[in-house]
Amino acid sequence: MKELSNAHPAKVREYIRRNEWRKPTSGLANGFTQANLVILKKELAFEFLLFCQRNPKPCPVIDVTEPGSPVPQLVAPDADLRTDLPKYRIYRNGELVEEVDNIISYWEDDMVAFLLGCSFTFEKALLDNGIPVRHIECGTNVPMYKTNIPCVKAGRFEGPMVVSMRPIPEKDVVRAVQVTSRFPAVHGAPVHIGNPESIGIQDLQKPDFGNPVPIKDGEVPVFWACGVTPQAVAMQVKPELMITHAPGHMFITNLRDEQFGVL
């Protein structure tokens, strides 16, 4: 693990491809950007890309492959999306049917792979600014909630925005907004600060996905748009076949987190 935490992404992906790393990717290839994966058939690709374009906060597109190509030309032209993630999920008609460690036998020549920015990038920026990230301290998954905020519809794709929550000390809230605003390509600024009820969240201790985290005195719950949104929305369309990364088992790009910073 220690060897891979400061390795170049190409080396880490080699380990993963040979099935020598089958665990979550958090902490690997430090400083390089990790991404969510959604694979759909070309027939749905335009509508899904449009959905992402209309909802850039939950669905920040960082690369889309040519139909039939498993190579993300922009962010890792030496990679293969069929083998270079440690774990995949196969959904048929909206139902999870299998978890696999490569998708070579599932790949078809009309498939389009979407890589979407993930929260690891802005969490690193928070940590670099001395702002604590509770679920990392706890070693658990970030708590995620369905909200009453509708995404903007695109064709068949529609549904509510899913958000992740991090409790931020009052004195750091303004800085947390500034720091994450630098990264619009990876969820960017928060979507809500302070009143969970206003966005349809009844109980912070009962997240819809992930694990609850303690909120200390003097901390404010801050909510960011979450990359689970596009998967949840795509699932509702019940596509014949959809493939995603398994939670936490991300794709590691060749781009550095800082390259996504505006100014």
Add this chain to the structure above:
Amino acid sequence: MKELSNAHPAKVREYIRRNEWRKPTSGLANGFTQANLVILKKELAFEFLLFCQRNPKPCPVIDVTEPGSPVPQLVAPDADLRTDLPKYRIYRNGELVEEVDNIISYWEDDMVAFLLGCSFTFEKALLDNGIPVRHIECGTNVPMYKTNIPCVKAGRFEGPMVVSMRPIPEKDVVRAVQVTSRFPAVHGAPVHIGNPESIGIQDLQKPDFGNPVPIKDGEVPVFWACGVTPQAVAMQVKPELMITHAPGHMFITNLRDEQFGVL
């Protein structure tokens, strides 16, 4: 004119729809964002959207309509893109065949309209910061140049980036970078500063589009990605039918320029 310069976009579009305004839109509905228009058949829409997604500096997408709908839901849900621009250009197989003041008779139910950010937004930000914009002073079109910078290919769409040039006083160059970086959704930061030869421009006084402008002592040529790029690239594909705005005759959205500012 004076009446329309501070009017709400809906009022200006009403004038345009009734053919009571048939001139360029620069200076109308001050403070509201204007946009380039490209209309293609659905068959090409995914590749074109992908091209824009891969080349966000020259092709900053601000809205895309549902196939068949002429209504830009995100930026002006009360508008009709078939009538609300003062002048359109009709291209058949890559050739300009006609200029018209509405496209009702050309509209088909498999058309997709793309609205792309335009330089008016960041030019206003430059002016608001006391930075001169030469072609506005001269009352001419901004000079534009084909470069040797390749766009990232997407399907059939490929070609060089077109840039616009504004001579900036040396003391203002850093501020010009900062000011325009706030607006990534409308071309954003410059793509080059200082050496036209390095990006394949031989003679600044011979632009490929628009008009040359004088460069004074102590000024540096600064280059921004230009919205002519996607039209030029789309034209090379020679689509059976493509419709665009006529140069300078833009679509006026309901969104304010400042709403596109990051921080």
